[in-house]
Amino acid sequence: MIKARVTVTLKNGVLDPQGKAIEGALGSLGFDGVHQVRQGKVFDLELDTSDRAKAEEELKAMCEKLLANTVIENYSISLA
Amino acid sequence: MIKARVTVTLKNGVLDPQGKAIEGALGSLGFDGVHQVRQGKVFDLELDTSDRAKAEEELKAMCEKLLANTVIENYSISLA
Numbered sequence: 001m002i003k004a005r006v007t008v009t010l011k012n013g014v015l016d017p018q019g020k021a022i023e024g025a026l027g028s029l030g031f032d033g034v035h036q037v038r039q040g041k042v043f044d045l046e047l048d049t050s051d052r053a054k055a056e057e058e059l060k061a062m063c064e065k066l067l068a069n070t071v072i073e074n075y076s077i078s079l080a
Numbered sequence: 081m082i083k084a085r086v087t088v089t090l091k092n093g094v095l096d097p098q099g100k101a102i103e104g105a106l107g108s109l110g111f112d113g114v115h116q117v118r119q120g121k122v123f124d125l126e127l128d129t130s131d132r133a134k135a136e137e138e139l140k141a142m143c144e145k146l147l148a149n150t151v152i153e154n155y156s157i158s159l160a
Contacts, residue, residue, distance in 0.1 A: 031141070033129060034127060038125070044118045045114055045117045
């Protein structure tokens, strides 16, 4: 069994209104000097295999098909 | 200027219907043997400071006040 974490973030240049809203909220809470806030997603999952290479390949396919919208998002995979 | 990443995940025991839905969707796409899917959030931000200790302290305060709901979520902070 392999634990993995997939992190999906917006590509550079893609507008992130949610990040902007968080930046504004942080500012109004008194946190000054915070810039470039971008929000992404993280998926933690467990795979029924002990073959790390196979797991990585399968995770990549999951990202391409479901977890990330590769037009506007990047993903990174890390195995525990 | 310090770049930081804050990762917010659901605490163990907190139900994650979104994660369950993703697990189901992966299954119906033919990805078998995927379990314990949990979705979290990630925030990338830049701080106008070069004092890493102060940055970490400030990020902790941001998590407590805005970025995470500490009743049901854990957070972790990493500085680039």
